[in-house]
Amino acid sequence: MFSVEEYIYGLRAIRKRINPKQYGMLEVQYSAPNRTVTVPQLADAVGYSNFNAVNLHYGKLGRLLYEALEEFSDLQGEVVAGWWNFLSSGRYGSNGFLWTMHPALAIALEEMGIVKNVEHRLSEEINTAEVFLEGSVRRVTVNAYERNPEARSRSIAHYGTQCCVCDFDYGSTYGELLDGYIHVHHLKPLSEIGEEYEIDPISDLRPVCANCHAVIHRRNPPFTIDEVKAMLK
Numbered sequence: 001m002f003s004v005e006e007y008i009y010g011l012r013a014i015r016k017r018i019n020p021k022q023y024g025m026l027e028v029q030y031s032a033p034n035r036t037v038t039v040p041q042l043a044d045a046v047g048y049s050n051f052n053a054v055n056l057h058y059g060k061l062g063r064l065l066y067e068a069l070e071e072f073s074d075l076q077g078e079v080v081a082g083w084w085n086f087l088s089s090g091r092y093g094s095n096g097f098l099w100t101m102h103p104a105l106a107i108a109l110e111e112m113g114i115v116k117n118v119e120h121r122l123s124e125e126i127n128t129a130e131v132f133l134e135g136s137v138r139r140v141t142v143n144a145y146e147r148n149p150e151a152r153s154r155s156i157a158h159y160g161t162q163c164c165v166c167d168f169d170y171g172s173t174y175g176e177l178l179d180g181y182i183h184v185h186h187l188k189p190l191s192e193i194g195e196e197y198e199i200d201p202i203s204d205l206r207p208v209c210a211n212c213h214a215v216i217h218r219r220n221p222p223f224t225i226d227e228v229k230a231m232l233k
Helices: 004-017 020-031 039-046 051-072 103-111 149-159 170-174 210-216 225-232
Strands: 036-038 088-093 096-101 130-133 136-139 183-186 205-208
Touching: 004 051, 004 103, 020 036, 020 039, 020 051, 020 096, 020 103, 036 039, 039 051, 039 096, 096 103, 149 183, 149 205, 183 210, 205 210, 210 225
Parallel strands: none
Antiparallel strands: 036 096, 088 096, 130 136, 183 205
16 A cells, blocks of 8 residues: 555645544544454444445545545556555454554554544443543533543553553554553443542553453453453463
């Protein structure tokens, strides 16, 4: 596919033509484990009413990007089947068809500042259409999860960026590009709090990698950190 530099060139060319929900889909996919999502997950995360809307607007974004970068492509003049190919690779998995963002596109999004420490929740981790503003609940029509960035920063400053479950460190594995990247897990689900409260970054939060975070939320109520550690043993 395209290089990081080419993606940056293309994104700059079409930036004003990308709508907010298309940006939202990129952010959700970027923050998902392995940058991999399904169409239903994107629909739930950004508030599209049906899957056709995701396919349409994700595909339109891929087409816009391709048209901006056509001069760099070997496909000039050819019929393109699936404009999403310029954003992601695709395959069938147990949960349906999966889109995995091209690594060069992910890096381009980072370098342009379009994404940075984005940590969205996918649909299987949210059981209601509620927003939790560090505990205060209000009804909205789109699944969302808002977090206090200061609490997150203080927790990471205390515990570091190594996963407290499996000891995985993004920087050690992937290098400088991912140095300092980590998810932060609320030990007590915000949905159980019911009223706004002051988070203690040390006692309430823990750094976890994307894989362990996904495992923690495979059950409702979530698995505890000790339970997931026991799975690894």
